[in-house]
C-alpha cells in the first residue's frame with residue numbers, strides 16, 4: 001500500500017514576492033511528488049480547516065481571534081514574520097486540520113505524510129518564527145481528548161528546537177517530546193523537552209546519524225507510544241540558509257529512513273510533517289520530497 005499524503009491546494013497562500021518565507025513550496029512539493037512518481041493523484045487526501053474547539057485545546061481564544069481579524073499587535077505580528085492576509089489565515093487553519101488528519105490516517109494505515117505542518121515555535125498565546133498555530137500540539141491534544149491514543153511521542157528533527165511543543169507538554173506525561181537541534185540556532189532561549197539533543201555547528205552526516213541511531217530506537221522502546229508525530233524539517237541540510245548543521249541530502253534521507261524504520265518495525269504508527277527548510281525553491285522542494293521517498297519505501301518494506 002502507498003501511504004496517504006495530506007495536501008490542500010490553498011496551502012501556498014500568496015505572499016509578497018519579496019517575502020523570505022518560501023510559501024510556494026507546498027504547491028511545488030505536490031507537483032514534485034507526482035513528477036517523481038512518488039504519488040498518484042488518488043493518494044492525496046484533502047483536509048478541512050481545524051474547528052475552533054480543536055484549536056482551543058492548545059491556543060487561547062484571544063490569540064487566534066486577534067490573528068484571524070488582523071488585530072495582533074505590531075510586535076506580535078513581527079515575531080511571527082508572516083502577514084495575516086485572508087488567504088494566509090485560511091491556510092493556517094487548513095494546515096492544522098491537515099496534521100490532525102495525517103495523525104488519524106497514520107493510526108489507520110500505520111504511516112501517513114503531510115505536505116505541510118511542523119510549526120513548532122507557536123505557543124498557546126503567541127506565534128513566532130513563521131509559526132502561528134502549533135499543529136502537532138493540536139493533533140496530540142485532539143487524539144488524547146478522543147481517547148484514540150494514551151501515549152504520544154513528538155520526534156522533532158528540524159534544525160531548530162521544538163521549543164513551543166516542549167513548553168506546551170512540559171506537564172503532560174502522555175506526550176513525550178524529543179528535539180534534536182543545533183544548539184546555536186534559533187530560538188536563543190531553549191525550552192526543556194523530555195529529551196533534548198543539542199548539536200554543535202557544522203555536524204555532518206555520519207556523526208548526526210550515529211547521534212540519533214541509538215537514541216530514537218531506545219526512546220521508542222522506553223516510551224512505547226501509540227503514535228509518533230515526526231517533524232522531518234530539512235533545515236539541517238548543509239545548504240540551508242538558516243540552519244547551521246552540515247547534512248547532505250543523502251544524510252537527510254537516511255535520517256528519515258532511520259526514524260520511520262524504527263517506528264514501523266515496532267508497529268508504532270507514524271505521521272510525518274515537513275517542518276522547516278530555507279533555500280531556493282527547487283533544491284528546497286527536492287529536500288522536502290525526501291521524507292515522502294523514505295515513507296514510500298518504508299511502507300513497502302514493512303508491508304503496510
Ligand SMILES: [Zn+2]
Nearest residue numbers: 158160235276
Ligand atoms: Zn526549522
